[in-house]
Structures are given as C-alpha cells and as structure tokens.
Amino acid sequence: MTLKALISAMTPARFHKIKSVLQHRQTSLTIVTDSVHKTQNLSALLRTADAVGLDTVHVALADRDQYQLHRRTSGGAGEWVDVVLHEQTTQAISTLKNSGFTICAAHFSDQATNYYEYDFCQPTAIVLGAEKPGISTEVAHLADHHLIIPMFGMVESYNVSVAAAIILSEAMRQRVENEFYNQNQMTQPAFDRKLFRWCYPKLADLCDSNNISYPSLDENGGIIYSEQWTQNVKAINQRE
Structure with missing residues (x-):
C-alpha cells in the first residue's frame, strides 16, 4: 500500500478538534464492567465514556469473543476510547489498585453511600455489573466503596449504561468545578x-x-x- x-x-x-479532545481526557477516571456482555449496553456505555472524557474503559468478560460494539449505539466511540479486555474483573481491579485507583462499585449494601457524596476528583475506577445480577460477591468485597443511585420507583435497578451515565455525569460535574478538564493528564x-x-x-x-x-x-x-x-x-x- x-x-x-x-x-x-x-x-x-x-x-485542533482532536487535540482539544485529547487535552481534556481524564486518565484518572475509568469504568470497569463486570460480566456486561450485551452489545448495545457496552456500546452505550462507551459512548457516555467518550462524552465525559474518559481515556480508557476496562471490560471484563470470560469469553473475549463476546466483546462487540453496536456502531449506531456507540456513535463510533470505540475509535476514541481505549478498551482494555480482562478475563476476570478481579484482574482489572488488581491492576487499577496497583496504579493508585480507588475502586467504587455500584452496589447496594449496608456500607453503600449515595454516589454524589463521593469525591470523584481522586483517581477512581467505577465498577458496574449487568442489570439483573449486578456485581459478583467477590468483586463487592474487593471494592473500597459501594455507591448507590437513589431510586423512588417500583423497579429496583437502572440499566447499566444508564447507571454509568448518571454516575459519570456527577464525576464530570465535580471535575469541571475543580478545573480538571483544564489540565492535560x-x-x-x-x-x-x-x-x-x-x-x-x-x-x-x-x-x-x-x-x-x-x-x-x-x-x-x-x-x-x-x-x-x-x-x-x-x-x-x-x-x-
């Protein structure tokens, strides 16, 4: 060729558009998915990750061949957000902890706090599970914090891509207030x-x-x- x-x-x-986007990338904020394999959920999640300026997303799937993106749902975000594939969520968590990240799992427990009470200005990895099963018990034990999104309806959980959007929007708000997006990370x-x-x-x-x-x-x-x-x-x- x-x-x-x-x-x-x-x-x-x-x-200059590409350069500006890169200058706003948040390398100290990421998402880890725990056995989320539905194509449209992963695609929507990646699109949100790009919109709030994440540089990398970690996807844990026992069968890596399950990882696919839906082009219309992702809006091409797969080209702009790095995806690191792991066979086990515990591997992703171990790697991130060793890199100085605090692990926050979206998980209902006695220790859970509202997501908007957490300080997202520290290096943070947000762990999200599939809609019905949520995260595994082992992953919940490994997390440093459990976060919940208050709900007032009959259903008991958000779709994983919606939960990601809600939590990441709060993380972005805090980081904008503290001028994180004005610093090349x-x-x-x-x-x-x-x-x-x-x-x-x-x-x-x-x-x-x-x-x-x-x-x-x-x-x-x-x-x-x-x-x-x-x-x-x-x-x-x-x-x-």
Missing part, C-alpha cells in the same frame, strides 16, 4: 503518540506493525517527513 493511501485527509480544524510522549494515532490511524498501524517511530506533526497536523522515516517506509513497501 502506498504512503498516500495510508494518509487520511486532515484539515487544521479537525486536527497525559504524559507528553503518551499525548503525542495518541494524537498521531487519532489523526492517522492507518499510518500508525503500519508504524506499529513494523516497529518504527511515528513522524512528527506540525502545528496544523501536517506530517513532517524526515529523510530517515521516509526511507524506512519505502523499505517496508519494497518488502511487501
């Missing part, structure tokens, strides 16, 4: 790498698969072609 074919159209307006190398990948996904895939560095971008998102990088790409095309 030619280099030209790998480069998508990039206008300055689109580049990514390291510069991580930011630059994701910026290039979002702007030029096909070219990024080529670089990744051949273990070559991404080229630099100019102030309007244009690619700065160094002689060495161009030669590397030409060599790849010749091999193919």
Whole structure:
C-alpha cells in the first residue's frame, strides 16, 4: 500500500478538534464492567465514556469473543476510547489498585453511600455489573466503596449504561468545578503518540506493525517527513 493511501485527509480544524479532545481526557477516571456482555449496553456505555472524557474503559468478560460494539449505539466511540479486555474483573481491579485507583462499585449494601457524596476528583475506577445480577460477591468485597443511585420507583435497578451515565455525569460535574478538564493528564510522549494515532490511524498501524517511530506533526497536523522515516517506509513497501 502506498504512503498516500495510508494518509487520511486532515484539515487544521479537525486536527485542533482532536487535540482539544485529547487535552481534556481524564486518565484518572475509568469504568470497569463486570460480566456486561450485551452489545448495545457496552456500546452505550462507551459512548457516555467518550462524552465525559474518559481515556480508557476496562471490560471484563470470560469469553473475549463476546466483546462487540453496536456502531449506531456507540456513535463510533470505540475509535476514541481505549478498551482494555480482562478475563476476570478481579484482574482489572488488581491492576487499577496497583496504579493508585480507588475502586467504587455500584452496589447496594449496608456500607453503600449515595454516589454524589463521593469525591470523584481522586483517581477512581467505577465498577458496574449487568442489570439483573449486578456485581459478583467477590468483586463487592474487593471494592473500597459501594455507591448507590437513589431510586423512588417500583423497579429496583437502572440499566447499566444508564447507571454509568448518571454516575459519570456527577464525576464530570465535580471535575469541571475543580478545573480538571483544564489540565492535560497525559504524559507528553503518551499525548503525542495518541494524537498521531487519532489523526492517522492507518499510518500508525503500519508504524506499529513494523516497529518504527511515528513522524512528527506540525502545528496544523501536517506530517513532517524526515529523510530517515521516509526511507524506512519505502523499505517496508519494497518488502511487501
């Protein structure tokens, strides 16, 4: 495939939109799903995650082949939010705890508090289970806090994607008030790498698969072609 074919159209307006979205990404807030496998629920949840600026969502499924997104429901959010798949929710929780996250499970218990009383400005992973079974007993024990959403109707639970939207909207409100969205939470190398990948996904895939560095971008998102990088790409095309 030619280099030209790998480069998508990039206008300055689109580049600055992508850059602005990345600058607002909240790497210290995430969601963990516990055995949520319905395609539309995962898709709606991912769309909400993108809307409130989450960088990553953790999905725990015993069978990873169950993970699929519904394009119309997700609105393409799968392109903008990183999804980390885990075989077990406990693995996701362990990884996040080791990274300094507080684990908050949406779970009714004697220790549960209203979700709006929790301080979402600290690094937080929100664990959500499927609508009827909720989270597992083991996961509930591993959580640092249990959160509930007050309800006044006959039904006993929200759909998981709706519960995620309610809790995340409160987290966003608190973080907006504390100007978290005005602070770039990514390291510069991580930011630059994701910026290039979002702007030029096909070219990024080529670089990744051949273990070559991404080229630099100019102030309007244009690619700065160094002689060495161009030669590397030409060599790849010749091999193919």
